[in-house]
Amino acid sequence: YPWNDKKVKAFIxxxxxxxxxxxxxxxxxxxxxxxxxxxxxxPSSVGERVIVDIGWRGTIQDNIARITGHxxxxxxxxxxxxxxxxxAGSSKSGYVMDANxxxxxxxxxxxxxxxxxNAPGGSVKGYENGKALRDLVAGEEQLVCGVLRGxxxxxxxxxxxxxxxxxxxxxxxxDLQRLSREILASYCRNPPPEI
Numbered sequence: 001y002p003w004n005d006k007k008v009k010a011f012i013x014x015x016x017x018x019x020x021x022x023x024x025x026x027x028x029x030x031x032x033x034x035x036x037x038x039x040x041x042x043p044s045s046v047g048e049r050v051i052v053d054i055g056w057r058g059t060i061q062d063n064i065a066r067i068t069g070h071x072x073x074x075x076x077x078x079x080x081x082x083x084x085x086x087x088a089g090s091s092k093s094g095y096v097m098d099a100n101x102x103x104x105x106x107x108x109x110x111x112x113x114x115x116x117x118n119a120p121g122g123s124v125k126g127y128e129n130g131k132a133l134r135d136l137v138a139g140e141e142q143l144v145c146g147v148l149r150g151x152x153x154x155x156x157x158x159x160x161x162x163x164x165x166x167x168x169x170x171x172x173x174x175d176l177q178r179l180s181r182e183i184l185a186s187y188c189r190n191p192p193p194e195i
Contacts, residue, residue: 029067031127036068038130048073054114056080058092065090077113078104095173096181104181113188116151116195118144147194 002008011017041049041064048071051061055076062084065072071089079094086092097104122134122141166176 028126031129032064032067034130035127035132036064041068047071050075052076054078054117055094056114057082059084061090061092062087095177096184105185113184116148118148120144120149151192151194 012021051058051064051072051074053060053074053076055078057080058074058076061072061074064070065087072087073090074092076092076094076098078097079092079100081099092100094101094104118140120141122136124132125135126133165171
C-alpha cells in the first residue's frame, strides 16, 4: 500500500513530479490509443467488449476501459482480490477462482501457470507509432519458443475435441468448472518436470 506512505504521498504531491508524470501519462495514453485502433479496437465504436486473459486482477482491462470509456467484461482463469476501485461499466469473472466472489480456491503459486501461456516476442513495455514495444529476455524467449511452444500446441490440439464433446452433450462452461478446478489443483501440486 505505497499510497499510504507519507514519503510517497509527498513525492506524488510535488508539483514538478506531478507535471512530469501527467505529461508522460498523456503521451503514453495517446500511443496506446493509436495501438488499440490499429489492432482493431476502435475507440469511437459502441458496444461492450470482452477481454480473455489469465488474470490476476484485470488491471490491463481497467486501464483500457478508463482510457476508451468502453464497457468491458473480462473473463479470467483466476482473479485475486482487487486492490483498486473498479471501473464503472466494467465487469470481471474468474473461472477457476474469484477471490472477490469467494468462489473457487486460492492458487498459492500461479507464476508457472501464467508462464505456460506466454507468447513469443517478449513482454510489452510501451507503445510507439501504433506498435507495441517489447522487452525480450533471451533465456525466457528460448523457453517460450522451445518447451512451452510444444506444450501449448499439445493443449490447443485438445480444444476442438473438448469443444465437440461439450457441444454434443449440451455442456456449458459451468458444467466443466469443478473438473477444471481439480485439474488445476493437481497441476499446482505436481507440475510436469518440464515446468
